Structures are given as structure tokens and as C-alpha cells.
Amino acid sequence: MVPPLALDIDGTLTTPTGRIDPRAFELLPDWDAPIVFATGKAFPYPVALAHFLGREETVIAENGGVAYVDGETTLVGDPDAARAVVEAFRERGGEVGWGDGDTVNRWRETEVAVSPDADEALLREVAAAVDDVEVVDTGYAFHVKSTGVSKGRALRVVADALGLAADEFVAVGDSENDVSTFGVAGESYAVANADAAAREAADAVLDEGFMDGTVSVLERLRERGE
Secondary structure (H helix, E strand, C coil): CCCCEEECCCCCCECCCCCECCCHHHHCCCCCCCEEEECCCCCHHHHHHHHHHCCCCCEEEHHHCEEEECCEEEECCCHHHHHHHHHHHHHCCCCCCCCCCCCCCCCCCCCEEECCCCCHHHHHHHHHCCCCEEEEECCCCEEEEECCCCHHHHHHHHHHHCCCCHHHCEEEECCHHHHHHHHHCCEEEECCCCCHHHHHHCCEECCCCHHHHHHHHHHHHHHHHC
16 A cells, blocks of 8 residues: 655656656556645645646645645635735835736735745845744745744644544655655655755655656655555
8 A cells, every 4th residue: 555645846746947747647646545735836736736637636735824625725824914024025125026917926825925036134034023924935935924834734634634644644845845744744755956954854865856756756655555
């Protein structure tokens, strides 16, 4: 039997250019255990991925701010506080980025994502002046969110709804926002392109990066389950 999975998306199921690796559509639809897609992206993104893979829409979005399982949505965090920080950041000359339309934030419910090209020092300075708000750098954006919100906390919620323990999951990820997932999963892997925080928190750092690393984990787990 293969174990349930908690999979990050960007940097983990993607190519180095940010596209979903086509091998995800070969390997994940028939995985014979639950898969939780756990991402910093807004809620619609992992739902759409699960849908096109033919998987149950079991997802964690916005770094744990949103958890969806068995048709039930759980929201955690104070979006008003995050938005107030970003507004203060703008008033001091900071730019959120993303261009016209800002589809990065359009559907966010619990946090605000700021472009990685933004003034990080100013953003962190503004956030530090507000209680219970933090900035998390995923390598793809600076996420302004409530403290205590994390993928790991959300994984416990999802696992419980599935009748599983969080430590039954194998987690794969690449960045700071995956550290909490690694802390509650029973087994964790950082792909080779992972940042320092993810590398330090993972049980193992893979030799391969991006989807190559994830594929190596999936193959290992299949062999172990035979």
C-alpha cells in the first residue's frame, strides 16, 4: 500500500520554468491513497489542479489559511489585518506588483501575496508593527498572513477529516512554507531546489530538483508498497 501524500505545487510539481510537469498527470491520478495539494496559491488553483487530475478536491491553500476536504471549507486567519499591512506598505511607497488585474490576489480569502520584486525590508518593517501578522517568503511571493496559520496546522485538519493521522502522510516541498508540513508529516522530502529552511526541516534532501525529485519519491514509495 502506498501512503497518503501532502504535495506542494510550485517548485515541487512544476518545471524550472513554472509549468505543471506533465508527469503529474501520469503518476498522480491513480495514486491509491489520498493526496492533499498544499500550496501558497489562492484556493481556486489547487482545486483546479485536483479537478484536472481527476482527484478528490482535497486541498490546502494560502499557506494553510484555507483547507478544503469532503466539501467543507475551513478558513483561518485575519485577512483584514493582512490587508491593512499591505495598505500601509503602499502608503509608504511600496508596490504589491503583479500588474493590472492582480489575479494573484483576486481570489485570496485569508492573506495577501506581494511580488518577490517588492521592497522586502519595508514590507517586513510595516508588518512588524502589527500584532499577529507575519511575512513568509516562499520564493514566489511574500505572503502577508496571520501568525499561527500554516500548512502543517491545516494538514492536521484535513487528515482528521479523512480519518487519518497527519503522521501517516509523506510530504514533499521546496520552501519555508513547507517547514510546518514537514514537522507534522511522518516522512518529509525537500527537492534539490529547496530553500535553506525546507532543507533543514526535511527528513531528506533529494538529489533531483522540481518534479524530478518528486518523481523519485513517488517511485521509492511505490516500490516500498509492493
